[in-house]
Amino acid sequence: MSATPVRVLIADDQPLLRHSLALLIDATDDLTVVGQAATGRETVQRGRELRPDVVLMDIRMPGGDGIEATRQLTGDRTLAGQRVLVLSMFELDEYVYAALRAGASGFLLKDAEPDQLLDAVRRTHRGESLFAPRIVTRLVEHYLDRPAVRRPRTLDRLTERETEVLVQVARGLSNDEIAGVLGISIKTVKTHIGNLLAKLAARDRAQLVITAYEAGLVAAR
Incomplete structure (x- = not known):
């Protein structure tokens, strides 16, 4: 008997991207999409209703951004075990640090290869932090520059x-x-x-x- 698939909620304000990600994820045996959201508020609502294992979170969304949505979901004690993987086209320092401070388990860029994304979802579910190589480099540079x-x-x-x-x-x-x-x-x-x-x-x-x-x-x- 196969293990229960990892349940994923996709949060992004672009319908085409949500659809593409859903097709990619649902094509695997061990991952499944349980819902989608287009705004920050909808993400929080659906995260609480559907209780996915992993939320694929965009940062820049209307109706409350992904940072605030991440903060609300990770701060909700009734959602213990739910993890957030930020998927963004922006690698700006303020986004990276804000996402981590808000409780995100990882930060991946939207130019990642499909296999990298699927692996990131799996690793995030297992409790492993996952950062795009360029993000790790930025973190090092940021802290090297500090006193x-x-x-x-x-x-x-x-x-x-x-x-x-x-x-x-x-x-x-x-x-x-x-x-x-x-x-x-x-x-x-x-x-x-x-x-x-x-x-x-x-x-x-x-x-x-x-x-x-x-x-x-x-x-x-």
């Missing part, structure tokens, strides 16, 4: 291995990739990430990414 920051006391509670895992998470690596880089099992990677989430009081991997960059862990290595 040196003081290492948060919470990071002092991390073991050396947990810190190594945190750095790899911030670099956008998947669990499989982290296991390969550090020479440990995937089960061990998951254990370390669970410890990181608990010790840093982070909701998901995206928050771990923010913590790592703000602490200078990635820029320093």
Whole structure:
């Protein structure tokens, strides 16, 4: 018996793009589109009604933008487990940081290849943060340009291995990739990430990414 497909809500103000994304997603066996929304307010409403696993969120929409919609959905305790993957044609710094601060689990550009998009949805559902390579570069550049920051006391509670895992998470690596880089099992990677989430009081991997960059862990290595 096959596993239940990942349920996806598509939020974008362009009907043609919504239709194209729906066709792409529904052509897979493990993903399914449960609804579509054209405005920020409609996205929040449908997110609460349909309770999808992943919301593919555009940023610039009428009726409340994707940032505010993301903030409302991720801030709703009744929607625990629902994740937001931002899909935008803009890679402007303010959009990236605002999306992450609002609780988005990842940020992908609309020029991504179809397979990249499908993989991003799957990884987002698994709880892995996903960022387009250009976005990771912008994050590094942004934090390199900032004055040196003081290492948060919470990071002092991390073991050396947990810190190594945190750095790899911030670099956008998947669990499989982290296991390969550090020479440990995937089960061990998951254990370390669970410890990181608990010790840093982070909701998901995206928050771990923010913590790592703000602490200078990635820029320093």
